[in-house]
Amino acid sequence: MSMHGSSLEAKLVILGSQGVGKTSLVMRYVQNTFSPHSASTIGASFLTQRMQVFGVIRRGYVDDCRVVLQIWDTAGQERFRSMAPMYYRGANAAILVYDITSEQSFQDISSWVEELQRNTGDIDIHVVGSKLDLAEKSREVPQERAQAYVRNTLGSLHDVHEVSAKDATGVDELFHDVTRSLVERTYEIERTRRERQAGDVQLRDGRQEASDQACCNV
Amino acid sequence: MAESEYKGGDHCNDKQVCDHVSDGETSEAVSIRAVGRSSQDGANGIGEPRSLVQQTTTGTPAAVEVAAKRVSGLVATQAVPLQGEHVDTTKAPLDDADQASCNDQSVLPRQNSTNHRRHRSSMSRRQQQRRSSTTGDQRPRASGMLVPPRASLARTHSARSDDMLDVEVRASYEMQPVPAVTDVERIYSRLDRYGFIRGGNDDGNADWVAFVPPKHDKKEEALECRRSMKWVKMATKRWNRSTFSTYAFNINAKFVLRTYKGIPDCWRAEAWHYLISTGDFQMPTEEELIKEYPTLLSIQSTHERQIDLDVERTMGSHIMFHQRFGAGQRQMFNVLRAYANADEAVGYCQGMSTVSAILLLYYSEEMAYVIMRTLFCRHGLDQMFKPGFPALLEAFYVQRNLLEMCSPGLVRHMDNIGLAPEMYAIRWYCTLFSNGALPHRTALRVWDILMLRGFDALICVATGLLIHFQERILASGFEAAAQFLASTLPFGSNADDDALFLGIVRRLLERRKYGEARESFREQYRATLPAGDGTMAI
Numbered sequence: 076m077s078m079h080g081s082s083l084e085a086k087l088v089i090l091g092s093q094g095v096g097k098t099s100l101v102m103r104y105v106q107n108t109f110s111p112h113s114a115s116t117i118g119a120s121f122l123t124q125r126m127q128v129f130g131v132i133r134r135g136y137v138d139d140c141r142v143v144l145q146i147w148d149t150a151g152q153e154r155f156r157s158m159a160p161m162y163y164r165g166a167n168a169a170i171l172v173y174d175i176t177s178e179q180s181f182q183d184i185s186s187w188v189e190e191l192q193r194n195t196g197d198i199d200i201h202v203v204g205s206k207l208d209l210a211e212k213s214r215e216v217p218q219e220r221a222q223a224y225v226r227n228t229l230g231s232l233h234d235v236h237e238v239s240a241k242d243a244t245g246v247d248e249l250f251h252d253v254t255r256s257l258v259e260r261t262y263e264i265e266r267t268r269r270e271r272q273a274g275d276v277q278l279r280d281g282r283q284e285a286s287d288q289a290c291c292n293v
Numbered sequence: 294m295a296e297s298e299y300k301g302g303d304h305c306n307d308k309q310v311c312d313h314v315s316d317g318e319t320s321e322a323v324s325i326r327a328v329g330r331s332s333q334d335g336a337n338g339i340g341e342p343r344s345l346v347q348q349t350t351t352g353t354p355a356a357v358e359v360a361a362k363r364v365s366g367l368v369a370t371q372a373v374p375l376q377g378e379h380v381d382t383t384k385a386p387l388d389d390a391d392q393a394s395c396n397d398q399s400v401l402p403r404q405n406s407t408n409h410r411r412h413r414s415s416m417s418r419r420q421q422q423r424r425s426s427t428t429g430d431q432r433p434r435a436s437g438m439l440v441p442p443r444a445s446l447a448r449t450h451s452a453r454s455d456d457m458l459d460v461e462v463r464a465s466y467e468m469q470p471v472p473a474v475t476d477v478e479r480i481y482s483r484l485d486r487y488g489f490i491r492g493g494n495d496d497g498n499a500d501w502v503a504f505v506p507p508k509h510d511k512k513e514e515a516l517e518c519r520r521s522m523k524w525v526k527m528a529t530k531r532w533n534r535s536t537f538s539t540y541a542f543n544i545n546a547k548f549v550l551r552t553y554k555g556i557p558d559c560w561r562a563e564a565w566h567y568l569i570s571t572g573d574f575q576m577p578t579e580e581e582l583i584k585e586y587p588t589l590l591s592i593q594s595t596h597e598r599q600i601d602l603d604v605e606r607t608m609g610s611h612i613m614f615h616q617r618f619g620a621g622q623r624q625m626f627n628v629l630r631a632y633a634n635a636d637e638a639v640g641y642c643q644g645m646s647t648v649s650a651i652l653l654l655y656y657s658e659e660m661a662y663v664i665m666r667t668l669f670c671r672h673g674l675d676q677m678f679k680p681g682f683p684a685l686l687e688a689f690y691v692q693r694n695l696l697e698m699c700s701p702g703l704v705r706h707m708d709n710i711g712l713a714p715e716m717y718a719i720r721w722y723c724t725l726f727s728n729g730a731l732p733h734r735t736a737l738r739v740w741d742i743l744m745l746r747g748f749d750a751l752i753c754v755a756t757g758l759l760i761h762f763q764e765r766i767l768a769s770g771f772e773a774a775a776q777f778l779a780s781t782l783p784f785g786s787n788a789d790d791d792a793l794f795l796g797i798v799r800r801l802l803e804r805r806k807y808g809e810a811r812e813s814f815r816e817q818y819r820a821t822l823p824a825g826d827g828t829m830a831i
Contacts, residue, residue, distance in 0.1 A: 094602040112609035114728060115602070117644050118719025121775040145772065152599060152643045154680050161715050 081133070082141035085257050088163045090187050091172035092180040093151030096205040099240035100172060101148045104250050109241050119149045119162050126250070128258045134266075140258045144250070160194060168199040168257055170249075173221075175204040175237060176213045181221065188228055199260060200229055201253055207239035480612065486510070486558075487733050488612045488654070521557035528563070537579050537660070538566045549745065553799050555791075556741045562655040568744040569664060574671050582663045589631040596633040596641035600626060607646040608728060614650060624658040625649050631662050636669070642678035644723030651727055651740070672747035677722060685722055688752050689714040690818040691811055695756045695801070698810055703763045710771040714755075717778035721755055729781050731758075735791050742795070746802055749811060753801035758782060761794040 089097045098113050098120070105124050124144045131138050147162040149155070163169060171187050173180040184202060191198050202225045204216060221235040236252070238245035482503040485491045491504040527548060528540040540563045542548055556564045570579065577585075594600075604626050608614045613621035628649045633641045645665075652661040669675040676684035692714060697704045707713075720730055725743060727736040743750040759766065762782065766774050784790045801807050 093599060112606055114609075115606045115643050115646070117723045119716065120720075120779050121716065122779075123772050123776065143772075150643060154642055157681060158715065158719070161713075 081138050082143070083258060083261060084143045084145065085167040085254075085261075086145045086147070086165060087168045087170065087253065087257075088147045088149065088166040089170045089172060090149055090159060090163065090191075091151060092174070092177075092183045093153075095151065095172045095174040095177070095180050096240055097151060097172050098148055100170075100203070100205060100238065100246065101146055103240040103243055103246045105146070107243070109243075111241075116148055116150045118155065118158065119147050122146045122148065124250075126254055128251075128255050131255065131258050131262060133262050142254050142258060144254065159190075163191060163195060163198070166195070166198055167260075168201065168253055170201045170203055170253065172203045172205050173216065174206050175216045175218075175221075176206055176209050178215045181216045185224075185228070199253070199256055200233075201249070201256075202229070202233070202235050203249060204235060204237040205240065207237045207244055208241045210237075484612055486514070489733060490610050490612060490615065517555075517557045520551070520554070521559055523551065524557055524560045524564075527551070528560075537583075537663075538570060539563060540567060541571075542567050544568075544571070549803075552741050552745050553795060555738045558737070561737065561741070565655065565740070565744045566660075566664065569667050569671065576667055576670055579663050579667075582666055583659050585635070586631055586659050586662055589634045590627055592634045594630050594633045594641075597630060599643075600629045600633070600641050600646070603643060603646040604629070608650045611650070611654075613654065621650075621653065624653050624661070627658055628653065628662045628665065632665055632669075635666060636675060639669070639675045639678050642723065644720075644725075645678060647724040647728040651725075651736075668744070672743075674725075674748065677748075684748070685719065687815065687818050688722060688748070688755075689718060691814040692718070692752050692755050694814040694817075695752065695807065695811060696759055698807070699756070699801075700760055700763055703759060703767060706767050707774070710774060712771055712774055712778075716775060718755055720779070721758075722751055725751065726754060731782055732784050735784050735794075738791055738795060739798075742798065742802070749808075750798075750802060752811065753798050753807075757794060757798040757801055760797050 089101060091097050093115075098116050099109060101122060102113060103109055105122050122145075124146060126142050126144065128140045128142060131140055133140075147166070149159055149162050169187075169191055171184050173184050175181075181204075188200060188202075191200060202221065204218070204221055218235065218237060221237075225233050225235045236245060236249045238249055240246060480490070483490050485504055485506060527542055529542075530539065531541045532539060542564065552564070604614075604622050605617060607625065611621075613619075614625065616622065625646060629641055629646060632645070632649070633639075649661060649665060652664050655661075656664055669678075673684055677688070693704065724730055725736075726739045727733070730736070731739065739750070739754050742754070746753075762777075765777060769777065784794070
């Protein structure tokens with residue numbers, strides 16, 4: 076993630092079981108289209124989207140930030156899982172997608188969370204339940220349970236997002252939240268680094284004085 | 294196009310099926326004969342034995358279609374979405390047509406369907422047959438229900454004078470604008486020569502637009518026609534019981550050159566079959582493979598769920614695989630299931646669905662399975678789809694080094710921007726460059742070369758693509774380059790672009806120095822592997 080003034084380039088990876096609607100989610104967001112028979116993703120596909128986040132506090136000022144999201148949409152088949160590290164390595168955020176009509180796909184989320192936490196430093200994880208339009212007919216994963224799981228594993232500030240790529244419910248909000256959280260995290264990291272640097276400087280100054288003294292004593 | 298001229302034997306006349314509606318029974322009988330060979334299996338595995346009734350219906354919709362065309366003036370066309378989620382959407386027009394043809398008692402205005410015919414005639418016989426069975430109603434239908442329209446016409450005409458008839462006929466042709474179009478016609482008018490649904494938007498009836506092939510297509514079709522006549526001279530007829538192939542070719546320099554120029558579409562099935570089944574290699578014979586096919590289908594596969602997910606999403610824009618659970622999708626499902634059971638080390642991997650779909654465009658279900666098995670086993674494609682993708686990783690290594698040999702600047706640029714083959718080429722290899730990686734026409738030409746030269750063809754095609762588009766890649770950064778390579782690569786709509794690109798591929802494949810280089814890169818790669826397995830470890 077690199078920052079130039081108030082613009083930011085971030086890498087986002089979409090993970091999840093096969094057929095949960097990863098590609099549909101991305102296509103809805105990037106192209107605002109939905110096709111019930113989008114071709115299966117083989118390997119991974121790459122898309123970018125530019126967006127602007129308004130009103131983030133940076134160095135005490137309210138700031139607008141331009142963000143370029145590089146989105147890696149990965150293949151869901153188990154066999155391609157061995158290739159996933161190639162895509163999530165160096166990613167700033169991950170969207171883990173499950174299908175609210177499939178209990179199994181929700182179960183798979185936990186292994187993804189573990190894998191990401193084990194292999195990446197600090198990746199911003201978002202859990203997303205897809206196919207919300209089918210909720211009434213065939214929901215298998217209650218929102219409360221998913222919410223409880225997310226709060227438990229990722230922390231109390233995290234929410235599960237439920238979206239529908241078909242009727243576009245919650246998709247823009249999801250990506251907006253992801254981007255905003257990316258920007259805030261970046262600013263946070265920047266702030267702590269600045270503070271640490273300031274601390275380092277003080278420390279170094281102190282050491283400098285000590286060595287100066289040592290020098291004088293000789 | 295010229296196919297009926299030289300395809301004798303069991304390749305029955307299209308004309309009979311298409312034009313002689315009056316012989317409703319005959320045309321049916323003909324198509325039964327045509328599918329006879331493809332439906333030898335007793336049961337097709339989903340618990341629905343492929344009965345005689347079903348074979349009969351394979352012929353019937355074709356007749357219904359034509360009947361529908363003739364009575365199009367009467368048929369009340371309601372707007373039926375092409376790609377609905379309800380399975381019965383395509384049934385509606387057929388039912389209408391059926392009824393109309395039964396009630397048909399008068400001289401009807403006919404739809405001018407030259408456009409339609411052109412499309413039909415340029416497609417292979419099998420495709421036409423499939424097409425009708427895909428869109429057609431799958432319910433068993435008593436053939437008696439269909440009253441041959443011309444017979445009923447004759448009945449009516451006897452009451453009137455011939456002059457009156459002539460006037461009416463002429464009037465029907467002169468009527469402007471043409472009255473309502475049946476939905477079947479609507480669908481067909483949107484197909485390109487390969488059977489992909491083009492023109493108009495996919496989900497709608499509202500702005501339905503017929504697909505008009507670009508002008509130069511006609512020129513190319515004429516060229517292909519001339520070429521196909523040359524292929525007639527190259528082919529010798531034979532019947533080899535162990536391979537089920539009808540034609541043999543002499544694979545010499547001329548044959549190779551002509552394959553690089555593109556096998557004429559009407560010869561593809563035969564040529565691919567011959568190329569794949571001749572030569573020295575260890576495989577069960579095709580007879581054995583076909584014999585084991587029904588057995589394989591009866592086994593439950595652990596891959597079924599995944600296969601089902603992908604069948605729905607594979608080449609949905611092709612008329613044959615358009616209908617959910619339609620004939621095309623059912624065949625694809627079966628071929629993949631059979632393959633997964635036959636080759637347990639590979640099972641099913643995404644990408645294979647596309648491979649089976651393309652084969653099904655040219656072969657019957659059993660033969661598609663046989664060709665897929667042979668292709669995978671013979672050319673080591675199975676190693677590419679295995680868990681861990683050993684052959685794929687090797688191919689990436691060879692591809693990179695081969696590209697460095699030809700265009701070091703490009704490799705340097707791609708290294709600089711951080712674009713690795715794993716990011717763009719998995720899709721290329723795993724779908725064998727079809728399903729949107731290349732335009733369908735170009736992909737088929739890649740397949741011609743693949744059948745001729747095996748796995749190396751894939752490596753050279755990938756390298757060739759990068760070289761062909763190197764200016765574009767050199768001019769772009771990571772973002773643009775990655776997006777460009779992930780899209781359908783922009784080959785011009787005429788064949789010149791293809792020829793240019795395939796010229797590069799040909800040089801890469803046929804020149805000895807590149808061949809030797811490939812071998813040495815392979816050895817280098819194998820030497821770096823830890824314990825002899827090339828699986829992906831990250």
